Amino acid sequence: MIEILNDTRLARAKDTGALVAHILQTLKSRSTVGTNLLDIDRWAKAMIVEAGAQSCYVDYEPSFGRGPFGHYICTAVNDAVLHGRPYDYTLADGDLLTLDLAVSTGGVAADAAISFIVGDAKPPESVALIGATERALAAGIAAAGPGARIGDISHAIGTVLSEAGYPINTEFGGHGIGSTMHQDPHVANTGRPGRGYKLRPGLLLALEPWVMADTAVLVTDADGWTLRSATGCRTAHSEHTIAITGDGAEILTLPKQAQP
Numbered sequence: 001m002i003e004i005l006n007d008t009r010l011a012r013a014k015d016t017g018a019l020v021a022h023i024l025q026t027l028k029s030r031s032t033v034g035t036n037l038l039d040i041d042r043w044a045k046a047m048i049v050e051a052g053a054q055s056c057y058v059d060y061e062p063s064f065g066r067g068p069f070g071h072y073i074c075t076a077v078n079d080a081v082l083h084g085r086p087y088d089y090t091l092a093d094g095d096l097l098t099l100d101l102a103v104s105t106g107g108v109a110a111d112a113a114i115s116f117i118v119g120d121a122k123p124p125e126s127v128a129l130i131g132a133t134e135r136a137l138a139a140g141i142a143a144a145g146p147g148a149r150i151g152d153i154s155h156a157i158g159t160v161l162s163e164a165g166y167p168i169n170t171e172f173g174g175h176g177i178g179s180t181m182h183q184d185p186h187v188a189n190t191g192r193p194g195r196g197y198k199l200r201p202g203l204l205l206a207l208e209p210w211v212m213a214d215t216a217v218l219v220t221d222a223d224g225w226t227l228r229s230a231t232g233c234r235t236a237h238s239e240h241t242i243a244i245t246g247d248g249a250e251i252l253t254l255p256k257q258a259q260p
Contacts, residue, residue, distance in 0.1 A: 002185060003178035004202040005108070010243055012106035013178075013204055016053070017241050017252025020101055020110045023047045025255045027073070027101075033093050033119040037075045040099070041086040044073040048103055056102035056109055056181040066224025074100035074113075081210055081218070081235035082172055082227040094121030096129070098237045102181045102206075109181045111206040112253035113239035128164070129213060129236035136160035136189070136209035137238045140174075144205070144242060144249035150185050150196030157209050158190025167216035172227075174207040177241055199244045204252075208239035 005013060026047065027040055048055055060069045065083065076084030076098040077091070084098065091097065100113035115130045117123070136157045143156035153174075161168050174187030185197045189209050212218075217230035229235055242249040 001183055002176055002197065002203070003183055004200055005178060005204060005243075006202065009108055009178075010202065012108040013110060013241075013243060014252055016103060016105045016108050017110040017112075019051055019053060019105060020103055020112050020241070021253045021255045023103075024099055024101055024112060024114050027099055028114060028116060031091060031097060031099070031118060033091055035091045037077070037086040037089045037091070040075055041071050041073055044101065048072060051105070053103040053105045056104055056111070060181070062182070069225060074098070076100070076226065076235070076237065078234050079228045079232045080221070080226050081212060081229065081237055083225045085221075085223045085225040087223070091118045093119030094123055094126075095119070096123075096126045096234050096236065098235070100237065100239065104181075107179055109177050109179070110241040110252055111177055111181060111239060112241060113208060113237045115236040115238060125213060126234055126236070129166075129211060129234060130238070132161060132164040132166060133209045133211060133236045133238040137207055137240060140207045140209065141240065141242055141249050141251060144199060144244060146246060146248065148199050149194060150187055150199070151191045152193045153205075153207065154188045154191025154196075155193040157207070161189060161209060161211055166211040166213065168211070169216040169218060171218065172210075174205060174239075177204045177206045201244055201246050203244040204241060205244070206239060206241045208237060210237035211235065
């Protein structure tokens with residue numbers, strides 16, 4: 001299903017996006033050396049409940065996961081890249097942590113992810129991985145202009161990732177979003193320009209470039225959810241929910257301090 005939102009529901013989407021951005025930035029500030037992933041999950045739950053929002057994850061049970069996810073946020077560390085199920089792990093200096101969060105308010109969902117390095121250590125490979133996904137995300141958003149197609153976004157993202165030297169996996173990528181978290185159209189992280197669904201005002205998309213340092217092959221963790229790099233290499237993931245407008249794209253999950 002491809003869903004086009006009216007002005008009333010777009011306003012709700014902006015509220016949801018602002019909440020997602022706020023929660024992620026708060027969790028980032030709290031995620032320091034010695035923080036346990038289960039604490040991050042508890043903090044996420046408390047903020048979602050306090051806001052009167054609904055988690056898109058806790059009861060989520062798609063075909064690619066094993067049973068309900070059962071947690072309020074995805075926490076992926078180092079070689080984990082997607083669907084990271086929180087567990088009893090204490091963050092160490094130099095860990096690369098990805099937080100991925102989707103919530104719904106007023107019947108409209110928003111989804112975003114951030115990757116960052118915990119502590120004072122700044123491993124160059126990790127810095128490069130994060131930077132590539134952030135640049136690719138910016139390129140994908142810039143490509144979402146009037147008259148553009150999904151393939152234009154995918155091509156822009158893939159160009160940045162390829163030029164950075166990273167293999168690209170197309171099993172998982174961006175997606176439509178609205179009354180539910182995952183909708184059509186699928187937005188692969190590489191593609192051909194001029195192809196695919198033509199963007200329309202009122203369409204919400206969650207764009208999410210993610211990479212693994214030296215492989216495009218994923219393996220599923222024993223928890224039935226967490227996806228890791230097959231070689232054990234580090235990974236990174238950046239995501240925003242955007243709304244297509246008559247002028248281009250509006251980022252709904254941009255932190256306040258980063259807004260123009």
